[in-house]
Amino acid sequence: MTRMRTEAPVARVHMPYGAGPCWLVTRYADVQTVTSDRRFSRAALVGRDFPRITPAPIAQSEAINLMDPPALNRVRRLVVKAFTTAQVEALRPWTQRTTDRLLDGMVERGAPADVAAHLAGELPVMTISQMMDVPAADRSQLRRWAMAMMSMSAEDTSSAAAAKTALRGYFAELTAARRRNPGDDLISALATARIGEDALGADELAVLAMLLVVTGHDTTTYNICNIVYTLLTHPAHLAHLRARPGLLPQALEELLRHIPFRQGVGIPRVALEDVELGGQVIKAGDIVHVSYLTANRDELAYERPDELDFERQSPAGHMTFGYGSHHCLGSHLARMVLQVSIGTLLSRFPGLSLAVPQDEVRWNTVSIWRYPLALPVTW
Numbered sequence: 001m002t003r004m005r006t007e008a009p010v011a012r013v014h015m016p017y018g019a020g021p022c023w024l025v026t027r028y029a030d031v032q033t034v035t036s037d038r039r040f041s042r043a044a045l046v047g048r049d050f051p052r053i054t055p056a057p058i059a060q061s062e063a064i065n066l067m068d069p070p071a072l073n074r075v076r077r078l079v080v081k082a083f084t085t086a087q088v089e090a091l092r093p094w095t096q097r098t099t100d101r102l103l104d105g106m107v108e109r110g111a112p113a114d115v116a117a118h119l120a121g122e123l124p125v126m127t128i129s130q131m132m133d134v135p136a137a138d139r140s141q142l143r144r145w146a147m148a149m150m151s152m153s154a155e156d157t158s159s160a161a162a163a164k165t166a167l168r169g170y171f172a173e174l175t176a177a178r179r180r181n182p183g184d185d186l187i188s189a190l191a192t193a194r195i196g197e198d199a200l201g202a203d204e205l206a207v208l209a210m211l212l213v214v215t216g217h218d219t220t221t222y223n224i225c226n227i228v229y230t231l232l233t234h235p236a237h238l239a240h241l242r243a244r245p246g247l248l249p250q251a252l253e254e255l256l257r258h259i260p261f262r263q264g265v266g267i268p269r270v271a272l273e274d275v276e277l278g279g280q281v282i283k284a285g286d287i288v289h290v291s292y293l294t295a296n297r298d299e300l301a302y303e304r305p306d307e308l309d310f311e312r313q314s315p316a317g318h319m320t321f322g323y324g325s326h327h328c329l330g331s332h333l334a335r336m337v338l339q340v341s342i343g344t345l346l347s348r349f350p351g352l353s354l355a356v357p358q359d360e361v362r363w364n365t366v367s368i369w370r371y372p373l374a375l376p377v378t379w
Helices: 002-007 028-036 071-082 085-090 092-109 115-120 123-132 136-149 154-180 186-192 202-232 235-243 245-258 331-348
Strands: 010-013 022-025 269-271 275-277 280-282 287-290 376-378
Touching (some): 028 275, 028 287, 071 202, 085 092, 092 123, 092 331, 115 123, 115 331, 123 186, 123 202, 123 331, 136 154, 154 186, 154 202, 202 235, 202 245, 235 245, 245 331
Parallel strands (some): 022 287
Antiparallel strands (some): 010 022, 269 287, 275 280
16 A cells, blocks of 8 residues: 555555445545535435445445435534533543453453453443443444444345345334433433424434434544554563553554554545546546544655654644544544543553464455454463
């Protein structure tokens, strides 16, 4: 990908699924353009068999991630009104207690223990479910459906579609119930949010709640594993962080920039008119994918981009949470969960290390996300 970014930063490529070729944009500045310029549209994807890495599109036509301004701005304003930083910070003590309890269980089981199973696979889904008051009995099933949706394998096409339908149905019922009888939770806040006379429609609310629960835990689950693996395989960096625990928030941002967090690209855009970019003319109607992964390693945006540097001072923020009008709505929640989980793990287990050789850690090859299937550790 480094060679593509330097030699063909806007390249014509083919994806495993969907009709026709598309463009892949890999430079930081060009990714900024595609993700923030209104000449590129996500809404124009609706109804198209666009090139992608999954057998069927994951996003739904009513979802916020297939909207353009001004419709997108309307929904984002309502979400931001309900899903505030203050709400996330109010949840931090609960997240800390839950992390402590999960790590207690890991200690009781004894070393070696699997961080993926005991912490990463539990904490994020519990946290977003607590925030949205999803019944505890339903959370394991939601997690299974979310995992099934993200498969890139053609063999999983029917199970992915079934999981998507089941999730949609579940949240249609749950959001309708909260609209009738609102409580003190995020779904109720979204259901009752008003800006003037404007409110979310029933379908918008159901799909939005589904999106927030799925994306509100899925990526954080895998990033906990990815970050712990990276720290345990970079002992000098781990020692640096242990010596300066106050550096944790900044170190996490660098880890998020540095670690490849997915297997490929996400939701593309459609060019609404001819656009010249990176020496290429993208024609109106062409599909354009961006790579946040390569943008995060662009030498034109960062000095020594392939190095992990917890002291990095760069004006370029990372793109792990996206960029522009579709920047992740739950990034403040993800950061809080990562700070609590990683910080507690490191402080509680000063002798934490991998329990198997590095080359024996097995990685997912089916999901769109990149993560270790298990992460056995000792202390």
